[in-house]
Amino acid sequence: MLSLMPAVRAWGRERAPELPVTAGEYWRTQGVRELAPLWLRHAPDPGQGAYHTNLDRRWRPIPPAYKVPLLIGRQVYGFSAAYLLSGREEYLACAKQGVEYLLDRAWDKEYGGWHDLLTPEGKPLSRAKTVSRQLYTNVGLTMYYFTTGCARVLEKVIESVEIHRERARDREFGGYAQTLRRDLAVADYGKNKHAHYGYTGSLLLNLYLATRDARILAFSRELMDLSLERMRDGAGWFHGFKNTFDRQWRRTDPAPDRPASGGAQLTAGLALLRLADQTGGRYARTAIEFARQVEREAWDAGSGGWFETTARSRGDGMWWWTQIYGAMLQLRLYARTREQCYLDNFGRSERFFVSRFTDREQGGFFTGIGGDGRPLGEGRKAWDTAWRASYHEMEHALVNYLYLSLPSGHEPQLTFRLAGGGPRVVVPFDQPDVRIAAAWVDGKPWKSIDRETGYITLPKGTESRVVISYKFA
Numbered sequence: 001m002l003s004l005m006p007a008v009r010a011w012g013r014e015r016a017p018e019l020p021v022t023a024g025e026y027w028r029t030q031g032v033r034e035l036a037p038l039w040l041r042h043a044p045d046p047g048q049g050a051y052h053t054n055l056d057r058r059w060r061p062i063p064p065a066y067k068v069p070l071l072i073g074r075q076v077y078g079f080s081a082a083y084l085l086s087g088r089e090e091y092l093a094c095a096k097q098g099v100e101y102l103l104d105r106a107w108d109k110e111y112g113g114w115h116d117l118l119t120p121e122g123k124p125l126s127r128a129k130t131v132s133r134q135l136y137t138n139v140g141l142t143m144y145y146f147t148t149g150c151a152r153v154l155e156k157v158i159e160s161v162e163i164h165r166e167r168a169r170d171r172e173f174g175g176y177a178q179t180l181r182r183d184l185a186v187a188d189y190g191k192n193k194h195a196h197y198g199y200t201g202s203l204l205l206n207l208y209l210a211t212r213d214a215r216i217l218a219f220s221r222e223l224m225d226l227s228l229e230r231m232r233d234g235a236g237w238f239h240g241f242k243n244t245f246d247r248q249w250r251r252t253d254p255a256p257d258r259p260a261s262g263g264a265q266l267t268a269g270l271a272l273l274r275l276a277d278q279t280g281g282r283y284a285r286t287a288i289e290f291a292r293q294v295e296r297e298a299w300d301a302g303s304g305g306w307f308e309t310t311a312r313s314r315g316d317g318m319w320w321w322t323q324i325y326g327a328m329l330q331l332r333l334y335a336r337t338r339e340q341c342y343l344d345n346f347g348r349s350e351r352f353f354v355s356r357f358t359d360r361e362q363g364g365f366f367t368g369i370g371g372d373g374r375p376l377g378e379g380r381k382a383w384d385t386a387w388r389a390s391y392h393e394m395e396h397a398l399v400n401y402l403y404l405s406l407p408s409g410h411e412p413q414l415t416f417r418l419a420g421g422g423p424r425v426v427v428p429f430d431q432p433d434v435r436i437a438a439a440w441v442d443g444k445p446w447k448s449i450d451r452e453t454g455y456i457t458l459p460k461g462t463e464s465r466v467v468i469s470y471k472f473a
Helices: 024-042 069-086 089-106 131-148 151-167 197-211 214-230 262-278 284-298 320-337 340-357 391-408
Strands: 128-130 179-181 186-188 413-419 422-425 434-441 455-458 463-472
Touching: 024 069, 024 089, 024 391, 069 089, 069 131, 069 391, 069 413, 089 131, 089 151, 128 131, 131 151, 131 197, 131 391, 131 413, 151 197, 151 214, 197 214, 197 262, 197 422, 214 262, 262 284, 262 320, 284 320, 320 340, 320 391, 391 463, 413 455, 434 455, 455 463
Parallel strands: none
Antiparallel strands: 128 179, 179 186, 413 463, 422 455, 434 463
């Protein structure tokens, strides 16, 4: 068993140890030594609060300086993940700054829901509430709740999910609208990825892990069933991202033959694989068949890179989140099937990502690369129009660390800061056969754990540093 995490001795641009990309420790070290320190140093905005939403290649703030709640939420996710991986209090404090900003300024206190956009001073600027922006604000808050058990945060996330479930529901044609007005009346009934399989994949699966609330799992299944029934074409590809639908689920693409988005397929494939684990295998066959199709048709096995569309063209560039999701799809396939070929393919994808997307001059990763290999978007590190923050790369580090460590015989560890007064979920695995191996509370072994359900119980009125290690049952 691994020992308790040592204190991180290096900051910023130190390279990860010479480990293979198929080693879990490679990704934990990359996250806490190479990535998180750069975000901690450059993302916070001490003048206007929360974080800068646009940073150039050298990590300097650039205009526009609007406050974008979904990007603040994504940064909260990144700093929460950094705390889980490292136990460094600086990361949790920085995550809390973003959380307090969102609760104080981004929540609409008259109608409910998150404002889409704020001025640099934190005043509401948009009168629309798009599902995608609600979704990603909640993603970071859900991770913060998992890390801390903060009841105020969970309350707002659940209220936001209920707004989507009740106010965005299309009772005539089924499914969910993509945009509400500020007063929560429907503004656009178009059907899209973010209101359906994207909502499940990015939010509900994580919210269920953090709460084990059966109603959340039921909503995940409803949205995925709708997506499988209404959002696929004859070839089995999912649409609703770049290729769009109207209210009656009719495709509205100006170019009907436009290839399907590779990122949309990866989002759907990951959601299906994870939902199969959370539901005891109900979606397993569909998930594995579709994930294999995506790997076969949207991945370049020679280079390890993932295409932006099913047409397998690099003309649109290759983007950081697509590469990350592609590798995680292969890792999830390996976790479900234990077939060595998927771990080999994962390694090939990750070597491509690390070699081609790493900014070796300024640190961090490029948002995208063109067909000639040069960085897109001038190499920006944070980018409001690309929804770029620390979210995907820190999710990448966390998931890879956890899902690579267990099969190799290691017991990965995470650090929490939890308040007492009831059982708290502390197992972040979709797989039902992962258990708590051991727990330490404020440095001492702790026995009040339920290994079957993944809960730990702490004394009321306390706040403790909790370290959990994991193993297979």
